[in-house]
Amino acid sequence: MNRRSRGSSSSSSSGSVGGASDSYRRRSDVPRNRSNDNTKGGDSADVSFIVGTCSSMCPERERVTRERLRDLSVFERLHGNPTKSSSDLAVKKFCRTLSAADVQASDVRPLSVLEETLSYLLSLLDSREHPFEVVHDFIFDRTRSIRQDLSIQNLASEGVIHLYEEIVKFHVISRQRLQGCSGTSISSMHHLNMEQLAKTLTTLYNIYDANRKPDYIYENEAEFRSLYVLLHLNTSSGVMGEPLSLWFRKLTSNLIKSKEMCFVRKLLRSYRNGNYRSFLRTTASEATYLQYCISEPHIREMRSFAVECINNVCYKLQPYPLLRLSHNLMMKEMDVESLCHECGLEIRTDSDGSIVLPTKQTNFCRPKEGFRNYDLIGIEVERLL
Amino acid sequence: MAYVSMGEAHRRITEYLNRFCDAVSYQDSSMLCRLLSFSSNSPSLLSLADALNVFQDASSLIRQSDKFSEYGEILAHLFRSLQSYRVGNLVEAYLAFEKFANAFVQEFRNWESAWALEALYVVCYEVRILAEKADKELTSNGKSPEKLKAAGSLLMKVFGVLAGKGPKRVGALYVTCQLFKTYFKLGTVNLCRSVIRSIETARIFDFEEFPRRDKVTYMYYTGRLEVFNENFPAADTKLSYALQHCNPERERNIRMILKYLIPVKLSLGVIPKDELLQKYNLHEYMNVVQALRKGDLRLLRHALQEHEDRYVFPLTSYCTYLHLNCIVAVFLRSGVYLVLEKLELQVYQRLMKKIYIIQKLSDPARAHQLKLEVIAKALRWLEIDMDLDEVECIMTILIYKNLVKGYLAHKSKVVVLSKQDPFPKLNGKPVGS
Numbered sequence: 001m002n003r004r005s006r007g008s009s010s011s012s013s014s015g016s017v018g019g020a021s022d023s024y025r026r027r028s029d030v031p032r033n034r035s036n037d038n039t040k041g042g043d044s045a046d047v048s049f050i051v052g053t054c055s056s057m058c059p060e061r062e063r064v065t066r067e068r069l070r071d072l073s074v075f076e077r078l079h080g081n082p083t084k085s086s087s088d089l090a091v092k093k094f095c096r097t098l099s100a101a102d103v104q105a106s107d108v109r110p111l112s113v114l115e116e117t118l119s120y121l122l123s124l125l126d127s128r129e130h131p132f133e134v135v136h137d138f139i140f141d142r143t144r145s146i147r148q149d150l151s152i153q154n155l156a157s158e159g160v161i162h163l164y165e166e167i168v169k170f171h172v173i174s175r176q177r178l179q180g181c182s183g184t185s186i187s188s189m190h191h192l193n194m195e196q197l198a199k200t201l202t203t204l205y206n207i208y209d210a211n212r213k214p215d216y217i218y219e220n221e222a223e224f225r226s227l228y229v230l231l232h233l234n235t236s237s238g239v240m241g242e243p244l245s246l247w248f249r250k251l252t253s254n255l256i257k258s259k260e261m262c263f264v265r266k267l268l269r270s271y272r273n274g275n276y277r278s279f280l281r282t283t284a285s286e287a288t289y290l291q292y293c294i295s296e297p298h299i300r301e302m303r304s305f306a307v308e309c310i311n312n313v314c315y316k317l318q319p320y321p322l323l324r325l326s327h328n329l330m331m332k333e334m335d336v337e338s339l340c341h342e343c344g345l346e347i348r349t350d351s352d353g354s355i356v357l358p359t360k361q362t363n364f365c366r367p368k369e370g371f372r373n374y375d376l377i378g379i380e381v382e383r384l385l
Numbered sequence: 386m387a388y389v390s391m392g393e394a395h396r397r398i399t400e401y402l403n404r405f406c407d408a409v410s411y412q413d414s415s416m417l418c419r420l421l422s423f424s425s426n427s428p429s430l431l432s433l434a435d436a437l438n439v440f441q442d443a444s445s446l447i448r449q450s451d452k453f454s455e456y457g458e459i460l461a462h463l464f465r466s467l468q469s470y471r472v473g474n475l476v477e478a479y480l481a482f483e484k485f486a487n488a489f490v491q492e493f494r495n496w497e498s499a500w501a502l503e504a505l506y507v508v509c510y511e512v513r514i515l516a517e518k519a520d521k522e523l524t525s526n527g528k529s530p531e532k533l534k535a536a537g538s539l540l541m542k543v544f545g546v547l548a549g550k551g552p553k554r555v556g557a558l559y560v561t562c563q564l565f566k567t568y569f570k571l572g573t574v575n576l577c578r579s580v581i582r583s584i585e586t587a588r589i590f591d592f593e594e595f596p597r598r599d600k601v602t603y604m605y606y607t608g609r610l611e612v613f614n615e616n617f618p619a620a621d622t623k624l625s626y627a628l629q630h631c632n633p634e635r636e637r638n639i640r641m642i643l644k645y646l647i648p649v650k651l652s653l654g655v656i657p658k659d660e661l662l663q664k665y666n667l668h669e670y671m672n673v674v675q676a677l678r679k680g681d682l683r684l685l686r687h688a689l690q691e692h693e694d695r696y697v698f699p700l701t702s703y704c705t706y707l708h709l710n711c712i713v714a715v716f717l718r719s720g721v722y723l724v725l726e727k728l729e730l731q732v733y734q735r736l737m738k739k740i741y742i743i744q745k746l747s748d749p750a751r752a753h754q755l756k757l758e759v760i761a762k763a764l765r766w767l768e769i770d771m772d773l774d775e776v777e778c779i780m781t782i783l784i785y786k787n788l789v790k791g792y793l794a795h796k797s798k799v800v801v802l803s804k805q806d807p808f809p810k811l812n813g814k815p816v817g818s
Binding site for chain 2: 235242243244245246248249250268269272273274275276277278281306308309310312313314315318320324327328
C-alpha cells in the first residue's frame with residue numbers, strides 16, 4: 001500500500017534546463033486564464049517562456065535583501081542569526097504580485113534546482129525542533145513558490161509531474177498533522193491548505209492531460225485522480241467547482257477501470273446510500289494512505305450518521321452495546337463513548353456491567369465541525385511518516 | 386470536382402449573387418436560408434463551389450455591379466468559405482465563415498424587422514457545425530482544437546444582438562440552445578450559467594413567447610444540467626416539460642429526453658412501462674427497471690456494470706477533442722451513473738417487501754418480523770454475500786430513511802415492521818436523507 005515515489009532525479013529531461021522539449025503547451029495554446037496562482041502578466045501575449053538560470057534554492061539578490069530586512073524564516077537563519085542566511089538554507093519565497101515583466105531569468109530556478117529544493121523542504125517535515133504549524137507554514141509558502149517557478153517556465157515533463165505529486169502529498173499530510181495542533185490560526189491554516197491542495201491537484205490534472213498518449217495513464221495518476229472523488233463525496237462540497245457526474249465524463253476508460261477509481265466509486269456508492277458498514281470496511285481494507293487522509297472527515301461523518309440511525313431506529317428496550325458499536329464503527333470502545341458524548345447522547349452501564357447506548361434518545365445533534373478524528377481500527381495501510 | 390467551363394462558372398456565380406441580393410431586397414428569408422446552408426450539401430451550393438474554384442476571381446464580379454457590391458464584404462467571405470469547404474480545407478472554411486458571420490450580423494442589426502431571423506439561425510448553426518469540423522481537422526493534424534471555442538464567443542455576440550426590446554428577441558432562445566450544444570460538446574457546461582441567467586431573469590424575455598421547438602430544446606439542456614447537479618425534482622420538472630411539448634413524431638428527440646428522464650423518475654420511485662422502453666429503444670434501462678420491480682440487487686449491479694463497459698457508440702468528435710481513441714460507456718458518460726447507483730436502497734426496499742409478502746402467505750401472524758438471518762439468506766440466493774452486521778446496517782438505514790417503517794431489535798436480530806404501510810412509497814420525492 002505504501003506508494004513511495006521515485007527518486008527525484010528521474011526527470012526525463014535531466015540536464016536540460018526547460019526548453020521546448022519540456023513544454024506541454026504550444027505557445028498558441030496558452031490559455032488566457034489560469035486557475036493557479038502565478039503571474040498575472042499577459043502570458044498569452046508573451047512570445048516565449050522564461051528559462052530559469054538561478055542555480056540555488058533562493059536567488060542571490062533576494063537572499064541579500066531579506067537578510068538586510070531581517071525577513072528570514074527560522075529555518076533560514078545561519079546559527080539562529082536573524083540577519084544571516086546561506087545558500088544552503090535560504091529558499092525562495094512566494095511572491096503574490098509578480099508580473100511577467102518583472103521576472104528575470106536569474107530569479108527563476110530550473111527544474112533540477114526545483115527538485116533539489118523540494119527534496120530539502122520535505123526533509124524538514126521530520127524536524128522536531130519546531131511545532132508543526134511553523135514547519136507547515138514554511139513549507140507551504142516555499143512550495144507555492146516552486147509551483148510559481150514551474151508555471152512561469154511552462155514546464156510539464158514527467159519530472160514536473162513528480163514534483164506536483166509530492167506537493168499534493170505534502171498538503172494531504174499537513175491536513176492530517178494540523179489536526180494535532182491547537183491555536184487560533186489553525187483553522188485558517190487548514191482552510192488555506194485545502195485551497196492550495198485543490199489548486200495543485202487541478203494543475204496536476206492539466207499536466208496529466210496535456211501530451212496524453214491514447215490509453216496511457218501515468219504511474220500514480222489513478223491514485224491522484226481518485227483524490228478528487230474523495231474531495232467531492234458530498235454533492236454540496238464544491239471544493240473544485242465541477243459536479244462529479246460531469247467530471248467522470250472526462251475520464252479515460254483506463255482510469256475508470258483502475259483499482260483506485262473503482263475503490264473510490266465503491267466508497268461513493270456507500271457514502272451516498274448511507275451504508276456506513278461498507279464505507280468503513282472498504283476504507284480500512286483498500287485505502288492508500290493519501291486516500292485515507294482525505295477520507296477522514298467522511299469517516300467521521302459516517303460514524304455520527306451511524307450513531308444517529310441506530311439511536312433513531314433501535315428498539316428502546318434493547319439498548320445497543322458499545323462493544324458491538326465499536327466493532328461496527330471500527331473504533332476503540334472509549335472513542336465510541338467520546339463520539340456519543342459529542343453527539344449529545346448519554347451512555348450507561350447495564351446490570352451485567354457492560355456499557356450500552358440507550359436508544360430513542362431525543363438529544364441527538366450532529367457533532368460540531370472540528371478536527372477530532374478517531375483511529376480507524378483495522379486499517380491496513382502503512383503510515384508514511 | 387466536376388469540370389466547369391469559365392462561361393458556366395460565370396453564369397452560376399452571377400445567378401447566386403442575384404438570388405442573394407433579391408432575397409435581401411424582398412426579405413425572402415427562406416431563400417436566404419437555402420443560400421447559406423453549407424452543411425445541407427445541396428447540389429446548387431456544391432455546383433456554385435465548383436464554379437468559384439474555377440473562376441477564382443469572384444470579387445471582381447461582385448465589384449462590377451452596384452447591386453452586388455453593396456454586400457461585397459459579406460459575399461467575399463462567404464465565397465471564400467464555400468471554396469475552402471468544397472476542397473476540404475475545413476479550418477480555412479471556418480475562418481472565412483466566421484468573418485462572413487460577423488459581417489452578416491452587422492447587416493442584420495441594421496435591418497429593422499426580424500424578417501431574417503431564420504437565416505440568422507442557419508448562420509448560427511453553420512458556425513457551430515463548421516467549427517466542429519475544423520476542430521476535427523486540427524486534431525488530426527496534431528494541433529489543438531480551438532475553433533469551437535471561438536464559435537462559442539461568436540454565438541454569445543449574436544445573443545447580445547438579439548437581447549433587446551424589439552421583435553428580434555424571440556430568436557434569443559435558439560441561439561441559447563446553440564450555445565448549450567457548443568458548451569456541452571466542449572465540456573464547459575459551467576458557461577451555460579450566464580446565458581441561463583439572462584433568459585430567466587431579464588425582463589425583456591417572456592419564456593412563453595419563444596417558439597415551441599426552442600423551448601423544448603432549452604428545457605432538455607437545462608434539465609440535463611439539473612441532473613448533473615443532482616437536483617432531481619427540478620430535473621424532473623424540466624425534462625417532463627420537454628417530453629410533454631416535444632413533437633411526437635420526433636422519435637429521436639423523445640429518446641434523448643427519456644434517456645435522462647427515466648433515471649430521474651426512477652430515483653423518485655416512478656417506474657416506466659416496458660412498452661415505453663421498447664418503443665424508444667432504451668434497452669439499457671430494462672434490466673435496471675426489472676431489478677427495481679423484483680428487488681433483485683444482483684441484477685441492478687450487473688446492469689450498471691454491463692453498461693459501464695458496454696460499447697454503444699463512439700462519441701467521435703468529443704473523443705477527438707480529448708485525443709481519446711476509446712469507445713465510451715453509456716451511463717458514466719451520460720452522467721446518470723451516479724443517479725442510478727442510488728437506486729440500490731429502493732431495490733433493497735423492494736426485496737424486503739417481497740420477503741414480507743412471502744412470509745405473509747406462509748405464516749401471517751409472524752410476517753411482520755423480518756429476521757436478519759432470513760434477509761441474509763435471500764441476499765445469498767442473489768449471490769450477494771453479506772454478513773449480519775452489514776444486513777443490520779442496511780436495515781437501519783432503510784428504516785431511518787423511511788423506506789421501511791418499523792424498528793430494529795438488534796439483540797433478537799430481527800426487524801419488526803409496522804402493521805400499517807411498512808413500505809411507504811416515495812411519492813415523487815427523492816429518498817430522504
